[in-house]
Amino acid sequence: MRRNTTSELFKKLNNFIRKYYQNQLIKGGIYSVAVLIIFFLIFSIIEHFSKGGVGVRTFFFWTYIIINLIIAVKYIVIPLLHLLQLGEIISHKQAAKIIGIHFNSVDDKLTNILELTDEENSDNDLIIASIDQKMADIKPVNFNSAIDFRTNKK
Numbered sequence: 001m002r003r004n005t006t007s008e009l010f011k012k013l014n015n016f017i018r019k020y021y022q023n024q025l026i027k028g029g030i031y032s033v034a035v036l037i038i039f040f041l042i043f044s045i046i047e048h049f050s051k052g053g054v055g056v057r058t059f060f061f062w063t064y065i066i067i068n069l070i071i072a073v074k075y076i077v078i079p080l081l082h083l084l085q086l087g088e089i090i091s092h093k094q095a096a097k098i099i100g101i102h103f104n105s106v107d108d109k110l111t112n113i114l115e116l117t118d119e120e121n122s123d124n125d126l127i128i129a130s131i132d133q134k135m136a137d138i139k140p141v142n143f144n145s146a147i148d149f150r151t152n153k154k
Contacts, residue, residue, distance in 0.1 A: 028075025102146035
């Protein structure tokens with residue numbers, strides 16, 4: 001029974017991590033589009049009022065391209081790679097801390113379960129009972145509700 005409950009916990013944590021990176025990807029898309037438009041307007045206005053030649057226009061063009069590439073890589077490409085589980089993604093313990101911020105009742109229990117599952121090699125009945133008890137306490141909590149996509153509308 002313990003294997004099923006801990007595998008269910010890790011499945012819920014993995015789903016939370018996936019939703020966390022989806023949220024970062026949505027925010028990144030919004031930021032990238034906003035920065036793209038803002039810098040386009042700023043550079044267009046500056047270029048229009050300054051009577052610079054080809055060198056100034058070339059500078060603005062390449063600055064615009066470089067800024068947008070940096071923003072796209074930081075806010076779109078990196079979260080997309082993390083969503084595809086490429087590179088360094090957040091650990092289950094880091095996800096537990098994020099979940100604990102949103103659900104105070106789950107904070108210590110979830111962290112404690114993760115620490116106890118690391119020590120599960122020892123067949124201590126007390127550890128097994130503690131894991132089962134804490135799993136029963138946090139089972140009804142939906143970790144995915146800690147991430148709300150609607151907050152991105154701001």
